[in-house]
Structure formats: structure tokens, C-alpha cells
Amino acid sequence: MASSRNTSLSRSVDRVTGGVLGLLALVSGGMVLLILWHLFAGAWPAIEAGRLGAFFTDAKWQPGSQRDPQFGIVTMLAGSALVTLLAVVLALPVGLASAIFHRFYAPPLLERWNRRIMELLIGVPSVVFGFWGLMVVVPAILRIAPGTPGQSLLAGGIVLALMILPLIALTSQAALQAVPSFLLQAAAGLGLGRARTILSIALPAARGGITTGVFLGLARALGETMAVVLVCGNIPQIPDSLFDPIRPITSTIALEMGYATASHKALLFCAGLVLMLCTALLVGWISFRKNTADSAIGGA
Amino acid sequence: MLLAGCGGKESSGTIMVTGSSTVAPVVADAAKEYEASHPGVRIEVQSGGSLRGITDASTGVADLGMISRALKQDETAKLTAHTLAMDGVCVVLHQDNPVKQLDRQQLIDIYTKTITNWKEVGGNNATIVVANKAEGRSTLEVFLHYLGLDNADVKADVIVGENLHVIHSVVGNPHTIGYVSIGTASAEEKAGTPIRLVITDGKTPTMESVKDGSFPITRPLNIVTGAETSPAAQAFLDYLMSTEIHGIVEKHFFVPVR
Numbered sequence: 001m002a003s004s005r006n007t008s009l010s011r012s013v014d015r016v017t018g019g020v021l022g023l024l025a026l027v028s029g030g031m032v033l034l035i036l037w038h039l040f041a042g043a044w045p046a047i048e049a050g051r052l053g054a055f056f057t058d059a060k061w062q063p064g065s066q067r068d069p070q071f072g073i074v075t076m077l078a079g080s081a082l083v084t085l086l087a088v089v090l091a092l093p094v095g096l097a098s099a100i101f102h103r104f105y106a107p108p109l110l111e112r113w114n115r116r117i118m119e120l121l122i123g124v125p126s127v128v129f130g131f132w133g134l135m136v137v138v139p140a141i142l143r144i145a146p147g148t149p150g151q152s153l154l155a156g157g158i159v160l161a162l163m164i165l166p167l168i169a170l171t172s173q174a175a176l177q178a179v180p181s182f183l184l185q186a187a188a189g190l191g192l193g194r195a196r197t198i199l200s201i202a203l204p205a206a207r208g209g210i211t212t213g214v215f216l217g218l219a220r221a222l223g224e225t226m227a228v229v230l231v232c233g234n235i236p237q238i239p240d241s242l243f244d245p246i247r248p249i250t251s252t253i254a255l256e257m258g259y260a261t262a263s264h265k266a267l268l269f270c271a272g273l274v275l276m277l278c279t280a281l282l283v284g285w286i287s288f289r290k291n292t293a294d295s296a297i298g299g300a
Numbered sequence: 301m302l303l304a305g306c307g308g309k310e311s312s313g314t315i316m317v318t319g320s321s322t323v324a325p326v327v328a329d330a331a332k333e334y335e336a337s338h339p340g341v342r343i344e345v346q347s348g349g350s351l352r353g354i355t356d357a358s359t360g361v362a363d364l365g366m367i368s369r370a371l372k373q374d375e376t377a378k379l380t381a382h383t384l385a386m387d388g389v390c391v392v393l394h395q396d397n398p399v400k401q402l403d404r405q406q407l408i409d410i411y412t413k414t415i416t417n418w419k420e421v422g423g424n425n426a427t428i429v430v431a432n433k434a435e436g437r438s439t440l441e442v443f444l445h446y447l448g449l450d451n452a453d454v455k456a457d458v459i460v461g462e463n464l465h466v467i468h469s470v471v472g473n474p475h476t477i478g479y480v481s482i483g484t485a486s487a488e489e490k491a492g493t494p495i496r497l498v499i500t501d502g503k504t505p506t507m508e509s510v511k512d513g514s515f516p517i518t519r520p521l522n523i524v525t526g527a528e529t530s531p532a533a534q535a536f537l538d539y540l541m542s543t544e545i546h547g548i549v550e551k552h553f554f555v556p557v558r
Contacts (some may be wrong), residue, residue, distance in 0.1 A: 025535075065356035065452035138472045147427040149457040150473045230468075234434070245458060255461045256341035259349040259436025 010262065036089055039276060042269030051263070052270060061236040061252070063264045071267055073274065075236040079153075079246035080275070082239065083228065084221040086157030087164055088214060093159075095168030095217075096210065100198055102169075103176040115173070118166040126163065126170035130230030133159035138231060145243045151233035154242040159227050175209025208289070215286045219279050225250040249275045313532045314342045319353020319366030321462065322439065322481050323384065323521045327366060327540070329548045340531055341532060346515045354379065357524045363533035365524040368481075369438040374414045381522040382541055385554040388482040389442050389517045390505035391498040392467065394474035399423040401499035404516070408447050410477060413455040418475065431469050431478035432456035438519065439463070443479050446517045464488075470495055482510060483553035521554060 046052065051071065058072030102114050110175050137158050138150040187197040203210075233245020234255060249271050257268050317327055322349035331343035341485050350367040357365030358378045371381045381504050391407065393399060399421055402410075409415040410428055419425045433440035444451060458476070466478040467488050482505045485497050497505045501516050509515035523540055527534075539545065546556040 059463075062435075064440075065450055067450045068452050134468050134472050142473055147475075149429045151458050152467065229461065230465065233457065235456060247459070255434035255459070256436055258435070259351050261351065261436075264435075269547050 004047065008283075031238075036276065039269055039273050043266055043273050046263065046266035046270050049263070051267065055267075055270065063256070063260070063267065063290055072236075073249070075238055076247050076249045076252055076271070077274070078238050079232070079236070080222060080248040080250070080278075083153055083156040083160060083232065083246060083248055084218055086153065086242075087176035087221045088168075088217055090157055090161035090215060091165045091168050091217060095165050095213070096172055098165075098169040099172035099176055100202075100211075102173050103202075104194060104198060115170075118169050121162070121166040122170075124163075126224060126226040127230075129159050129163055130227035133227060133231035148243040149245055150232050151231055151245055152243045153232070153239050153246045156228050156232040156246065156248070157242075159231050160221045160224055163224060163227060164220050167217045167220060168210075168213045171213025172206065172210045175206035175213070178209065179205045211289065212286055215282055215289075219282045219286075222248060222275070222279060222282070229254050246297045313340075313530070314344060315364070315533050315536050316344050316356075316362040316529075317364045317366060317523075318346045318348060318356045318362040319524075320350040320368040320521070321347035322368040322387065322438070322483070322525075323353075323366035326384065326521070326545075326549055326552050326554065327523075329551070330540055330545045331536075333545075333548070334536055338535075341535060341536070351436060353524060357526045360526055360528075363525075363530055364537060365526075367438070367522050367524055369442060369519050369522070371422065371522070371524065379524045379526060380555050381520070382537060383520045383557050384540055385521045385549045385556055386510050387519055387521050387554050388557040389439055389446075389479055389519065390482045390485055390513045390515075391477060391479050391500060392470055392485050392495045393477060393498055394470050395494040395496050396474045397423060397496065398442050399498070400496070401502070403501050404447065405499070410448060411449065411454050411456075415552065426475045429457045429473055429476040430455065431458045431460055431466055431476050433466070433479075434459055436462050437461075439479065441482060442482075442517060442519045447518055467493060467495060482507070482515075486553040507553060507555050508551070520557075 055073040056069045058070040059074075060070040060072050061076060062068065062070050088191075098114065098118070102111055106114060133155055134151070137155050141152060141155055142148070142150045176222060182195060183201055183205060187201045192200070228248050229251045232247060233249045234246040234251050235245040236252070239245070239246050253268050253272055257265070260268055317331070324345055329347040331345055335341055335343060347366075350369060353362070353365030353367045354375060355365075356362035358375075365379070367381070368387065371379060389483070391402060397418065399418060401431045402421060406415065406421050410421070411430060411432070413430070415421060416428055417425065418428055432451075433443075435451065440451070440508070444454070458469055460469055463480040463484040467484070470476045470478050471494060482497070485495065486507070488496060489495055499505070503509050503515045505515055510518050523537060525537065529537065541558070543556075543558055546558075549556045
């Protein structure tokens, strides 16, 4: 008797818990949809007026010009893409090196501190990174390349690289940690050295996790705003060199949203929508990769 | 007990003030004083650009709007401007840059890249880095209006947002030329930031030259009201238009008008 009452009680507790959790999950998922809807509603006047075409056919972005207003977004898409890629190119070797050191070389004390510092780096507000970039990275670039503006693609890449470095390092660490120990033991049994084990066994086995880290870094860098607005120079142009200023989409939204009139504002919403689409594609790609990786392991 | 000491009932409630980030600090300071002497009144000051001030005041989202320029022709139908103070826009350079003055034509040439080296205007042999403001800022409008340029004519190396971002760009790269509110520039210079306020058309950018109208690039800082103003908002507006806030206005390096 008593035990059956207990089961039915626990069953109803289960049902309530499940319901509450489901509701909360629905709320967090719904938030994204709400944001999307808001973006879409803001962008609608421009879409309705058929001005999306100007996004890709206009050469320049000069919405405030009285004489020749233009709304080309291509230079800014390029800016976003270039600065994001540069950041990953800079952050990946360092992050990977840090993860390998952490997993295979660091003494326990150093290992713990390395991890703590990486976690601390995640918590630094982006405006602090941006200000540091403006006061330290930009003057350093000026010493290498005098006569340039200093605020540039390179400055943006360096600052963003620092911001996504912990993300890549920590996911790579976790991926390396998850490499099955029998693989490493087998490598030791075959008489492989530590460097060979890392290169030929551990890294290939951890590839999936490391790639996920890189994509998360890409998504983070693509959406970053406060730091890039301070160091990129914000000139909407295709850069000729690393030392030329660029303007990512996020910068444009941050610089102009508060000051835009009706039609200009709708175009900024459109730009936000395009950015959201890019991020969605990235996230979609991550989960697609994960699924194929999982099924590959399952098949093996 | 406290409430009993308060003045008329009509002056209590919440007053919403939004708009220009140049004007907001003055109004925020004035609001603090006003709230202290008028218990029961709460004043919320939010910055978001002159355009937000215009929009919020005309739609009634805000009781008072703040704008750092004069009203445009098409805006005067819906809104009334009340001038709070005068401000100037001045060119700023790094203290290490030996150039001390520039005239209008030189500024036009620099901002359109006809002049690209500091030595052409009496400075060092170094490429000029032109900092321009982002679209929609009143500082940009006021400066371009003075130069008689369209923003499409300007060939900038760096585009910045806030006044402080301009200052930091100049500090970070000594070859940069930028322009900001004289109020901001004076405050920064006084705080020891290594910048110089450039003499323009022979006129030194100071509160005095803005006050007597001799400085060539000036603008009014306005409070705007829509069709209807609540009694509480009107009372606060009267306070802002009184001589009582001169100290606050001058503390922010702007010029009182009364």
C-alpha cells in the first residue's frame, strides 16, 4: 500500500517537474523566436519597399548623405567575415597550444591556474577589451606601420582573437580530456613518443570537439560589437591590407541605430537580420557536424 | 511628514526626459538637484541621440526631449525648442602635434583629402589620419554645415561614435584630427588628457568665444516639448530655463544663455 502510494506520488511529481521544465525550455526557445519576430517587424518597411536589393547592388554605405544616399552592405559583410576569420586564425594555434600544454605537459598547479586564467578571460567585459585595444594594440600597430590609421582589420582581429581564445582553449581542453585513455595507452605500448602521440592520436581523436570550439568562436566573434567598434576604424570598405580600417555589420548597428530615421532604421534591422541568418547557419553547421560525427562513432 | 513640506500637488509624479547624449549629463545633474528640493518628483533621464529626443517628445513617450542642435524646419510644426545652453564644436589634435590653428579652407581640404600631410599646414611630416563621426550625430551635422560639405564628400580614415571615442582615437594616434563638443574637449583637457583644442578661423574655442558668438562653429542645446506638457514637466522645464542651473551648465563647460 505505502509503496504504491509513494510511486504514484513520485509519478505525479515527475509529471509536474517535466511540465515546468518543458515550459521553461519553451520560454527560452520562444525568446529567440520573439527576437527574430522583432527583427523582422523592424526590417519589414525596407523589405516591403523592395529596398533589400540596394543592400547588394549599392557600392557604398552612406545613408546620411543628402546628395547620394547609398545602402550597400557588401563591404560590411566582408568586414565581418574578414575580422572573424582573422581572429580564429590568430586564436586557434594559441588556444590549441594552451590546451595541449594543459593536457599533456603542465604540472597540476600550473594546470589549475592556466584554467582559471582562461575562465577569467571569458568574464572580461568586451568594452574593456575594446578600450585596451584602443590604448595598447592600436599604438603598437602604429609602431609597426607608421602612417596608417592604426584602428584597423588587424587591431580588430587581435582583440577578437583574445576574446575567443579562452573559448577555443577550454573546448579543446575538454575534447583532449575526453580522448579515451586506451588510445593513449596503446600509443605508449607501441613505443610512440609524447609529441607523436599528441599529433597522430590525441589531436585526430579530439578533432570534433576542437572544431566545435572553433565554430563557437566564429559565432562569438561574428556577433561581438563593443570591442570591434572601438578598434576597427569603422570605414565601410574592402581592405587592401591588414592595416586598413574595416566596418563589421555589428559596428554599423551600434553606431547608427540610436540615431537613425525611419527608413535608415529599417535597413539597420535588415542588416541585423542578415547577421542573425549568418549566425544561424553557423550554429546549424555545428549541429550538423555533431550529428554526422556522432553517427560515425556509432558506426565504428 | 516630508510630503507635507512639498509644494503644489501638480508638481509630483514621474518626468521622462530622453535624447542627446551631449545634453543628458546637464539635465541629469539638474534633475538630481530638483528631486532633492521637490520630494515626490522622479525624473528619469535617458540618452540615445537627438533624434530619439525628437521622436520621443513628438510621440509623447517622453515629457521632454533633449537635442544638441536647432530644430529643423519640418520639426517646428510639432515641437517647441527651449534653449538650455550654447555649445561649440571644436577641432582636437594631440598635444604632440605642433599645429595650433587651422582655417575653414584647410579643414575642408583635410576632410576631403586634398591635404593629406601635416607638413602642408605647418606640422610634422606625417600622414593625416581623419576621424569623422558616425551618421546621425548632431556634432557631425553641425561640423559639416560649417564646412559646407555633404557626408559623401568626406574621406575619413576612422569613423567614431561618442565624443570620448574621438578623444581616445586622438590620444591613441597623435596624427589624428577629430572634432568634438567644446564642453567635452575642455573637460578632458582640464583632466590632463594630452589633447589640444585648435584655434579655428583665428578664434580660440573657449566658453567666452562661444558666449559672444565669435567662435564660428556653435550650436544650441535645446529642450523640446510636444503639443502637451504635463504640469510636473512644465515646472521642471521652468527650473531648467531659470538662472538657478547656471552653475551646473558651466560645470559641464557649456555656456548659459540667460
